[in-house]
Amino acid sequence: MTALATNLRVVKALGMRSIRQTFRRPQLLAPIVVFPTILLAIQTGGAGSAVNLPGFPEVQSFLQFMLAGAMMQSLMLAGNSGGIAFAVDIEMGFTDRLFAAPISRFTIVLGRLAGTAALGLFSALWFLAIGLVFGAEIESGLWGALIAIVLVTASATAVGGIGAAIALRTGSASVVQGLFPLVLVVLFVSSAFFPVDLMIEPAKVIAEYNPMSFIVEGIREPIISGVDASDLLGAVAAILGIFGLGLVLSARALRHRLRVG
Amino acid sequence: MEATVALPAWRANLATIGALMARARNELLRVPGAAIPGVLAPTIFFLGLNGVFGALTQLRGFEVGAYESFIVPISMLQGAGFTGAAAGVNMARDIEQGWLDRLLVSPAPRWVLLAATVLSASARALIPATFVLAVALPLGAGWPGLDGLLVTFLMVAAMAAVAACWGSFLALRFKSQSAAPLMQAGMMAAILTTTAYAPLALLQPWLREVAEVNPVTEVVEAARQGFVGTVTWSETWPGLLALAGLFLVLGALALRQMRRTGH
Amino acid sequence: MPAIEVAALERAFDDVKAVQGVDLEVAEGEIYGFLGPNGAGKTTTVRMLTTLLLPTAGRATVAGHDVVKEAREVRATIGVALQEAALDPLMKGRELIRLQATLQGLPGAEGKRRADALLERVGLSDAAERRVGGYSGGMKRRLDLAAALVHEPRVLFLDEPTTGLDPVSRKTIWEEVRALNDDGTTVFLTTQYLEEADQLADNVAIIDDGRIVAEGTPAALKADIGDPHIRLQLEEGSIAEAERAVAAVGKLLPPVDGKTVMVEVADGAAEIPAVVRALDEAGVAVGALELVHPTLDDVFVAKTGKHIPTDGDTA
Numbered sequence: 001m002t003a004l005a006t007n008l009r010v011v012k013a014l015g016m017r018s019i020r021q022t023f024r025r026p027q028l029l030a031p032i033v034v035f036p037t038i039l040l041a042i043q044t045g046g047a048g049s050a051v052n053l054p055g056f057p058e059v060q061s062f063l064q065f066m067l068a069g070a071m072m073q074s075l076m077l078a079g080n081s082g083g084i085a086f087a088v089d090i091e092m093g094f095t096d097r098l099f100a101a102p103i104s105r106f107t108i109v110l111g112r113l114a115g116t117a118a119l120g121l122f123s124a125l126w127f128l129a130i131g132l133v134f135g136a137e138i139e140s141g142l143w144g145a146l147i148a149i150v151l152v153t154a155s156a157t158a159v160g161g162i163g164a165a166i167a168l169r170t171g172s173a174s175v176v177q178g179l180f181p182l183v184l185v186v187l188f189v190s191s192a193f194f195p196v197d198l199m200i201e202p203a204k205v206i207a208e209y210n211p212m213s214f215i216v217e218g219i220r221e222p223i224i225s226g227v228d229a230s231d232l233l234g235a236v237a238a239i240l241g242i243f244g245l246g247l248v249l250s251a252r253a254l255r256h257r258l259r260v261g
Numbered sequence: 262m263e264a265t266v267a268l269p270a271w272r273a274n275l276a277t278i279g280a281l282m283a284r285a286r287n288e289l290l291r292v293p294g295a296a297i298p299g300v301l302a303p304t305i306f307f308l309g310l311n312g313v314f315g316a317l318t319q320l321r322g323f324e325v326g327a328y329e330s331f332i333v334p335i336s337m338l339q340g341a342g343f344t345g346a347a348a349g350v351n352m353a354r355d356i357e358q359g360w361l362d363r364l365l366v367s368p369a370p371r372w373v374l375l376a377a378t379v380l381s382a383s384a385r386a387l388i389p390a391t392f393v394l395a396v397a398l399p400l401g402a403g404w405p406g407l408d409g410l411l412v413t414f415l416m417v418a419a420m421a422a423v424a425a426c427w428g429s430f431l432a433l434r435f436k437s438q439s440a441a442p443l444m445q446a447g448m449m450a451a452i453l454t455t456t457a458y459a460p461l462a463l464l465q466p467w468l469r470e471v472a473e474v475n476p477v478t479e480v481v482e483a484a485r486q487g488f489v490g491t492v493t494w495s496e497t498w499p500g501l502l503a504l505a506g507l508f509l510v511l512g513a514l515a516l517r518q519m520r521r522t523g524h
Numbered sequence: 525m526p527a528i529e530v531a532a533l534e535r536a537f538d539d540v541k542a543v544q545g546v547d548l549e550v551a552e553g554e555i556y557g558f559l560g561p562n563g564a565g566k567t568t569t570v571r572m573l574t575t576l577l578l579p580t581a582g583r584a585t586v587a588g589h590d591v592v593k594e595a596r597e598v599r600a601t602i603g604v605a606l607q608e609a610a611l612d613p614l615m616k617g618r619e620l621i622r623l624q625a626t627l628q629g630l631p632g633a634e635g636k637r638r639a640d641a642l643l644e645r646v647g648l649s650d651a652a653e654r655r656v657g658g659y660s661g662g663m664k665r666r667l668d669l670a671a672a673l674v675h676e677p678r679v680l681f682l683d684e685p686t687t688g689l690d691p692v693s694r695k696t697i698w699e700e701v702r703a704l705n706d707d708g709t710t711v712f713l714t715t716q717y718l719e720e721a722d723q724l725a726d727n728v729a730i731i732d733d734g735r736i737v738a739e740g741t742p743a744a745l746k747a748d749i750g751d752p753h754i755r756l757q758l759e760e761g762s763i764a765e766a767e768r769a770v771a772a773v774g775k776l777l778p779p780v781d782g783k784t785v786m787v788e789v790a791d792g793a794a795e796i797p798a799v800v801r802a803l804d805e806a807g808v809a810v811g812a813l814e815l816v817h818p819t820l821d822d823v824f825v826a827k828t829g830k831h832i833p834t835d836g837d838t839a
Contacts (some may be wrong), residue, residue, distance in 0.1 A: 025439075031442060034442065034446060045468025045471075046468060050320075052320060181298065181301045184302075184309060188309025196467070198313055199315070199316070203309075203312025268631055280627070284619075358608070359610030360611075363671075364623075368600040391702060409598055523578045524578050
């Protein structure tokens with residue numbers, strides 16, 4: 001069997017394991033799905049009148065606007081959750097078992113990312129379903145839904161790389177868990193929950209340059225209007241940038257972990 | 262063997278509550294950074310919500326001045342909710358690690374054990390509330406006046422007590438820290454399905470109906486009054502009544518669950 | 525009045541009966557050993573007697589108080605050191621004992637005095653101002669024991685007090701238990717270690733699958749099983765020849781493998797010369813010879829058909 005085929009098999013096996021880990025324990029899904037759903041409901045109900053503000057984009061409803069933000073929140077929590085699970089594996093010694101196996105070490109990271117990608121896919125499908133059930137339309141139809149799903153899944157994988165890097169570097173689940181407030185901060189200073197033009201300084205300025213805003217807009221546009229090439233390119237570039245950063249950080253952290261044991 | 266010397270029951274109970282509260286304090290004093298998450302989360306919410314939804318004050322019907330003033334009591338109450346839920350998580354950890362058994366085999370009454378958890382949470386909730394306020398005031402939140410401040414902190418402490426009862430009930434029911442998301446989500450939903458984001462008239466119909474029956478709305482309005490206007494008894498007593506009712510119900514559930522731990 | 529009296533005690537968890545109709549009586553001032561493998565029902569029984577768990581049937585009294593109807597009175601008279609030493613790692617040793625004193629209703633000054641005395645007694649005075657999280661396993665058990673004694677209980681429950689400890693720490697705990705008993709404290713001790721029950725207990729109950737299968741003094745239980753036996757490892761000669769030779773001296777026991785012969789001898793060590801002589805005359809060379817007395821495990825095997833698993837450190 002070629003090295004590539006072997007690595008793919010390993011990634012698949014480890015990916016299946018991480019998927020099973022998450023979906024077999026509902027308490028791990030709660031932060032990824034339940035919290036963002038509750039927040040979506042509350043923010044839609046509480047701030048829904050915002051659609052009447054001058055300058056608010058033309059949308060069918062505030063829910064339609066917020067779906068992308070909910071997916072963003074969920075995928076970032078999925079990345080954090082994947083990092084926590086990876087750190088638990090390190091604490092328990094499971095990764096040592098993998099390191100001692102005749103496999104490419106980087107497949108261990110990729111396997112974990114495969115699990116995070118599956119969570120991202122689940123989030124995308126969940127919130128699209130929520131939207132449809134509660135009357136939000138996907139303006140660009142099936143293509144728009146597919147684009148959203150792909151972008152969310154890819155973003156989850158990219159963010160998961162950062163989570164994996166932190167897990168490898170620190171080896172501590174509580175440290176990774178402690179980064180949860182950071183997830184909130186990043187989301188609040190993006191266009192996840194409100195149009196950038198209507199945000200208050202300094203959040204507005206930060207949101208204009210926040211890569212998460214580019215990703216959110218890429219997911220949102222097909223839902224609230226149509227597929228926009230520049231928004232899509234911006235999202236893809238941001239995802240690739242985060243993914244690249246995650247890969248570099250993970251590779252360094254992996255070398256560090258192998259050195260210190 | 263000499264006879265055991267014992268205090269009168271009321272003094273023993275007070276001493277037990279004090280000793281257990283001192284133990285709860287250890288986490289803050291002896292674990293570096295333990296207080297940070299509890300303080301950080303409501304502060305982030307305050308800054309985030311203000312930065313994101315601040316423009317809502319431009320809507321007709323939102324005549325309350327600065328959004329900071331409108332939202333700061335929500336963040337303070339959220340801090341109370343987090344703190345109380347965290348007390349529940351700590352109790353669940355104590356159950357998992359067998360520490361609660363040590364308390365349950367002692368002659369200390371069950372209500373005394375619960376009272377220590379509740380009072381600790383109430384006191385601890387004042388820390389994030391103070392921090393949020395200290396951040397909000399320079400950013401434009403109006404000074405609530407001494408009466409407004411007292412009412413708000415009273416609501417915060419009492420809300421934390423309610424949250425601690427909720428968290429303790431779940432901890433004793435499920436005997437596991439995996440109930441933590443339920444503890445947190447319950448409090449989040451209770452506090453945010455109110456006039457948290459906007460006045461009642463501007464809420465979406467479904468949330469308006471929920472907020473109208475949610476007793477925590479009265480707590481929010483009572484805590485907020487000093488920040489957006491003046492403090493009156495007519496705005497305060499419904500919040501006190503709501504908290505008293507919630508405390509009685511959730512406290513009774515928690516106490517019942519504690520008494521049933523051996524069943 | 526017995527210190528502990530149990531009649532038809534049962535505890536069911538859904539369809540599973542963890543404890544099935546246990547009867548026992550513990551006299552004042554006794555060390556009572558409750559021996560059995562993991563999952564036999566020891567901890568469940570202790571939790572019922574210490575009011576942490578309600579029985580589903582039967583009744584029990586501790587120090588004259590019913591564990592269900594007079595639970596609070598029971599708690600005031602017992603000391604408990606449970607299987608998992610439930611200690612707060614953030615607390616200092618002295619703080620923990622003083623907290624326990626407060627829980628027991630002792631005045632502050634009295635609690636302080638007793639804490640100092642107990643820490644001295646269990647050899648933890650020097651570590652008293654250190655956090656429990658930094659204690660070794662043996663230190664934690666000693667601290668747990670000290671905390672259980674702060675209110676000078678009439679009855680002390682120790683649930684597997686030496687599980688996981690090294691042999692030296694185990695011996696230290698044993699010495700402390702003996703000293704407590706010498707002071708008049710009744711001790712109810714659960715253990716999975718045969719030697720512990722043998723060494724410490726005045727009376728032993730062996731529990732398996734929620735039922736008591738044997739009860740009595742360790743000596744009586746072992747004597748009930750049978751005589752000691754001699755175990756021989758052969759160096760040269762056939763097993764058959766060896767068996768024929770020793771059968772004339774004592775009662776031949778069933779073989780365990782192709783190189784070992786076992787013969788029961790009523791007079792113990794006194795029969796060894798006769799066995800050696802018989803084997804010598806048969807031309808059988810013995811590599812190793814051991815006189816084996818019945819153990820509580822033999823009692824367990826006789827009653828249940830299986831061994832009490834050991835974890836290799838029953839030194």
